[in-house]
Amino acid sequence: MEMNAKYKWIALSITSLGTMLSIMTSNTLMIALPTIVKDLSTSMGIVIWVLMSYMLAITILVPAIGRIVDIVGRKKLYILGFGIFTLTSLVAGLAQTGLELLLVRIVQSIGGALILANGSAIITDAFPKNELGKALGINGMIISVGAAIAPLVGGFITLRFGWRWVFFFNVPLGLLGTLWAAIAIHETAILPKGQHFDFWGALLFGVGMFLLLLALSLGGFNGWGSPLILWLFISGALLLSIFVFVEMHVAEPLFDIELFKSKTLSFAFLATLLNGIARGALIFLLIFYLQGVRAMDPLLAGLYIMPFSIGLMIISPISGSLADRYGSQILSTLGLSLSAIGLLGYTWIRADTPISQVILWQTIVGIGSGFFNSPNSNTIMGAVRPERRGIAAGTRTMMLNAGSVISLAMTFAIISSGLTQEAMQGLFAGTQVGSEGIAIDQFIHDLHIAFFISFCISTVAAIISFVRGPKPKNIA
Numbered sequence: 355m356e357m358n359a360k361y362k363w364i365a366l367s368i369t370s371l372g373t374m375l376s377i378m379t380s381n382t383l384m385i386a387l388p389t390i391v392k393d394l395s396t397s398m399g400i401v402i403w404v405l406m407s408y409m410l411a412i413t414i415l416v417p418a419i420g421r422i423v424d425i426v427g428r429k430k431l432y433i434l435g436f437g438i439f440t441l442t443s444l445v446a447g448l449a450q451t452g453l454e455l456l457l458v459r460i461v462q463s464i465g466g467a468l469i470l471a472n473g474s475a476i477i478t479d480a481f482p483k484n485e486l487g488k489a490l491g492i493n494g495m496i497i498s499v500g501a502a503i504a505p506l507v508g509g510f511i512t513l514r515f516g517w518r519w520v521f522f523f524n525v526p527l528g529l530l531g532t533l534w535a536a537i538a539i540h541e542t543a544i545l546p547k548g549q550h551f552d553f554w555g556a557l558l559f560g561v562g563m564f565l566l567l568l569a570l571s572l573g574g575f576n577g578w579g580s581p582l583i584l585w586l587f588i589s590g591a592l593l594l595s596i597f598v599f600v601e602m603h604v605a606e607p608l609f610d611i612e613l614f615k616s617k618t619l620s621f622a623f624l625a626t627l628l629n630g631i632a633r634g635a636l637i638f639l640l641i642f643y644l645q646g647v648r649a650m651d652p653l654l655a656g657l658y659i660m661p662f663s664i665g666l667m668i669i670s671p672i673s674g675s676l677a678d679r680y681g682s683q684i685l686s687t688l689g690l691s692l693s694a695i696g697l698l699g700y701t702w703i704r705a706d707t708p709i710s711q712v713i714l715w716q717t718i719v720g721i722g723s724g725f726f727n728s729p730n731s732n733t734i735m736g737a738v739r740p741e742r743r744g745i746a747a748g749t750r751t752m753m754l755n756a757g758s759v760i761s762l763a764m765t766f767a768i769i770s771s772g773l774t775q776e777a778m779q780g781l782f783a784g785t786q787v788g789s790e791g792i793a794i795d796q797f798i799h800d801l802h803i804a805f806f807i808s809f810c811i812s813t814v815a816a817i818i819s820f821v822r823g824p825k826p827k828n829i830a
Contacts, residue, residue, distance in 0.1 A: 361480060365540075369477055475746075
């Protein structure tokens with residue numbers, strides 16, 4: 355019993371390190387994007403794909419990996435994920451072109467998917483149900499610490515050592531995490547033997563999601579009515595429809611349809627997706643605004659986007675503990691409502707808005723996210739049996755990442771529709787700086803549209819979270 359009591363904290367620390375590194379990399383990279391555009395002399399489109407490809411690939415891979423985790427166990431795949439992530443961090447730092455960096459990031463997403471699909475399942479295996487919300491809250495707090503310092507770390511590294519060290523920074527921590535996981539992680543869940551992997555379901559889902567998210571990503575560049583975009587949308591929707599049909603008729607599906615037959619769980623997953631869409635592009639837009647419109651260097655811009663993650667960091671463990679005692683429904687609704695208020699505040703932002711207002715609104719969004727994330731995760735992970743926790747965690751991660759990809763694609767499409775490619779790249783890379791640039795007024799107008807749409811989506815998510823009902827008993 356004593357060993358179990360110690361092990362749950364060991365498991366929490368290792369999984370938190372893995373998830374924190376995965377998220378930190380994206381946030382530190384985001385602050386370095388304008389520098390990468392200039393240093394590699396690459397297009398903004400390629401650099402945006404360096405950011406989106408990681409989330410896009412994780413969205414596609416995590417559900418399949420989550421199912422594999424439930425079949426073969428957590429430990430080996432978690433170690434493999436840490437190893438891949440560490441090696442690709444080294445290679446990414448050596449990239450000489452934007453295309454090379456893009457390809458390495460796609461491979462790195464495999465490691466990220468293995469880490470993310472395992473993390474929540476390992477935590478849920480290790481902790482008793484009455485402590486699960488607290489554990490997920492602490493996990494969220496540790497991740498938030500990484501997310502909070504990531505912009506500042508990324509800004510400092512980029513300004514002092516160059517953008518390549520954004521990736522090199524991960525290597526020693528990745529080696530530590532890989533060895534630590536190999537030594538300390540145990541297989542604690544008893545998984546049924548003789549399970550089978552749904553290959554055709556994984557293929558249909560992967561290709562269908564890729565085509566659909568690719569259409570959303572390219573719509574701003576090619577035009578939403580172009581034959582290519584229409585073909586991608588139709589093909590993706592068709593393959594996903596076939597996927598749903600297949601999943602309803604196979605013995606061991608990639609997605610557990612029972613998860614979506616529960617109103618509470620299906621609404622919790624939907625709220626996760628909508629929350630990702632509402633705030634997934636927040637940091638990207640603020641970096642665009644601070645480095646382009648306000649002409650800040652990476653370090654100062656990184657300092658001013660920390661409040662979001664600080665608010666998330668402070669509230670996550672508190673909301674997790676409250677969810678264990680009082681349930682998740684009201685807390686999740688409160689969180690999404692606060693996020694909506696913060697996003698609405700940004701619809702009044704101007705080129706000369708006091709920086710205190712920029713900080714205020716993102717702090718409110720961060721606090722709201724802290725009230726939503728841990729309780730909502732508690733609802734999802736606490737409602738499934740041990741052998742289905744991998745796919746439940748994978749589904750949640752897929753929803754969140756799909757929302758983030760859609761958010762980036764949507765906001766980028768809004769901005770690119772009002773600016774020429776040259777003006778947008780000049781503004782983003784800092785070659786057109788300050789409030790005197792010809793593209794500033796149009797960018798601010800498009801920024802208002804993007805944030806208003808995000809406010810509406812977060813409001814809808816709050817309503818869905820409220821009407822979902824109380825936490826169900828184990829259903830799958």
